[in-house]
Amino acid sequence: MTTALFAIAGAVALFASIMVVTSRRIVHAALWLVVALGAVAGCFGALHAELVALVQILVYVGAIVVLVLFALMLTKAPTNPLPALTTHRSPFAAVVAGVLALVLGAGVVVAFGNEKIKPVPDGSAEAIGNAVFRTWVLPFEVLSVLLLAALIGAIVLSQRSGKKEN
Numbered sequence: 001m002t003t004a005l006f007a008i009a010g011a012v013a014l015f016a017s018i019m020v021v022t023s024r025r026i027v028h029a030a031l032w033l034v035v036a037l038g039a040v041a042g043c044f045g046a047l048h049a050e051l052v053a054l055v056q057i058l059v060y061v062g063a064i065v066v067l068v069l070f071a072l073m074l075t076k077a078p079t080n081p082l083p084a085l086t087t088h089r090s091p092f093a094a095v096v097a098g099v100l101a102l103v104l105g106a107g108v109v110v111a112f113g114n115e116k117i118k119p120v121p122d123g124s125a126e127a128i129g130n131a132v133f134r135t136w137v138l139p140f141e142v143l144s145v146l147l148l149a150a151l152i153g154a155i156v157l158s159q160r161s162g163k164k165e166n
Contacts, residue, residue, distance in 0.1 A: 002046055003116060009042030024081035030068050037061045051125040074158045 016036035023029035037060045044053035132140060 002048075005046035006043055009039045009046055013039035013043065026072060027069070030065055030072070033068070034061055034065050037065070051128050071154075074154070 013036050016032050016039060019032040020029050020036055023032055037056065041053040041056035041061070044050075044056055
């Protein structure tokens with residue numbers, strides 16, 4: 001059952017990631033990114049790493065995608081499809097991506113063979129909580145201060161550019 005759920009979530013993540021790359025509208029790409037990251041959270045859930053799945057949803061889906069959408073709104077990026085930005089090298093890029101996917105897939109099959117996917121024993125809330133609040137507490141707090149400084153800088157930059165337009 002775990003393998004089937006993992007395979008379904010992986011297929012959804014693969015399809016959504018292809019849609020992120022091939023979407024002609026940036027907002028649609030961001031919404032497909034929500035689906036892709038949610039499917040990755042489903043992969044973690046299938047492996048019984050519930051806390052990691054919830055953090056994936058909260059941090060990536062809830063914060064990173066919202067940050068991308070806010071950045072689009074603040075910079076007033078065009079949301080309409082821009083045919084002038086598409087290149088004529090797309091078929092070549094698709095062939096290169098396909099060959100790379102085949103090589104990486106073959107490497108995974110050679111490395112892991114017929115192994116079954118087993119639930120992660122260290123994915124419990126207790127194990128991750130102990131790791132975060134004992135071993136990784138200082139880097140975690142430094143990262144939070146860095147993200148706060150980036151947020152304050154984004155607010156300052158957006159207000160400065162608003163004053164120049166008036």
